[in-house]
Amino acid sequence: MSPRSSIRISKRFIRVWQRNLTVYQKIWKVVLLPPILEPIFYLLAFGVGLSVLVGAIHYHGSDVSYVEFIAPALIAINMMQSAFFENTYASFVRMYYQKTFDAMMATPLNLEEIMTGEIVWGATKSVIATAIMQGVISLFGLVQYPEGLLIIPLAFLAGIAFGSIGLFFTGMVRAIEMFNLPIFLFITPMFVFSGTFFPLENLPLWAQRLALFFPLTHLVNLTRSLSLGLMTPDLLWGLGYLLLFSLFFFPLAILRMHRRLIK
């Protein structure tokens, strides 16, 4: 059908997105709990437990408490994980075990639209999880408004970025267990070294530079600045990086899936 040379996407990808939403509506009660409970656990453990040892942190020219420092990082990590896990494990189950994509291919949808629907759904999961978690964290008075409202559209962009690279891995792995590899080599290092639980400046200079390649570094910085109400022009660099990252991995994910599924 669709020649390899061109990627053709119509708004029909919404149909794929709707399919995932319909399934989500059946199981939402189960999947809603983690984003509510996770920040509470983390805030209690790290915030209340560790903040006594840590005291205040110097961030972008102002002193912030440790709890204020890590709360936005928790939101950023949550954005990353929601989309990444949706477009790895969940997409893999749909592709490999349930053969959902095969069934869709026998309808007017094409592969590009199916994959776009998957990634946009991953981003939607990121937005849902962010809204819930941000709501909980806001109850503790840890998010500044109105700047904090921009975290929601940011969650969508982050979802596209991490969902795209997630689906790219889905197009590569032979078995579901192999997702351990990108998780240990990509997700876990970012989880700890992206300025999440301590300022990036505490790392040696070479490591700081390396961390700038991590999309999570920029996402944490953006989320933290918005949540602390610190709007500065240099945030645009981070935004630009996430955009570029998405523009690179989105077509790459589709190409990879094309090579895997179209025979």
Add this chain to the structure above:
Amino acid sequence: MAYVIEAEGLRKSFGDLVAVDGISFHVVRGECFGILGPNGAGKTSTIRMIYGFSPMSGGSLKVFGLPISEGWRAIKARIGVCQQENNLDPDLTVQQNLEVFARYFDIPKKQASQRAERLLEFIALHHRKNAKVTELSGGMMRRLVLTRALINDPDLLILDEPTTGLDPQSRHQVWERLEELRSKGLSILLTTHYMDEASRLCDRLVIMDRGRILVEGEPTGLIRKHVGHDVIEVTAPSRQVRTYLETERLPYEDLGHRLLIYAKEGEKLFRKISNEYCQEGCILRMATLEDVFLKLTDRELRE
């Protein structure tokens, strides 16, 4: 003559492996056309090209008169496909499976649920419409996949081994529904390796092997032409019966422990053979499509 499918020199290769090796066939509107063949013959590769899943490697292919490469979206909107796997949505109910699938075709919600209701009635699954798919039996799941393929009211129904793995009751139920659909004028393309299924459903069929079409025709015509009317099976044959067949130049197949003798009018020959050569283990039966199939595709196992 209005053709639903026109394939000319259709080819599909995967690297060095040629799965479909330049086949040509036409499917006429309103007929049930079968593609038969052992495993690996190229049946599924062929139909995957027709419903736009696989790009073709060569030749030309028109569906509803449109070339597949240009008209794929319009073509896919008018086709219903029942794939080999039961790829239903396990998290959704029976009814939801149909409604979600209808959305892929841009069918409005109200129309979709009306159609789903009607189709579930037709396929005798209406009483389970709120059941989860995982609660259904294998036969019910298969019927639901078939129902799903009808949700867009297709002009062409493509069935890839529709009754594989079903119990006899479910198979007959599926066959009856397919006959009903055909009688209403729906064009059907079917792959199967059940010869009784092909004999019963297909107006015309091709037998494929190793990517090529061996024969094409009506089931009874093929039987007459390649086997004859009757088959005499001789179990544990003696040397004398072989000698007799050789001297009389009668067509037969030697399977070692068993002979299959193909005869136009088998009764006289049967009486002679059973009286003179084998008192036991000798039977006369009607020739079937299976005889044609095994004769043409030889008997070795395909894996």
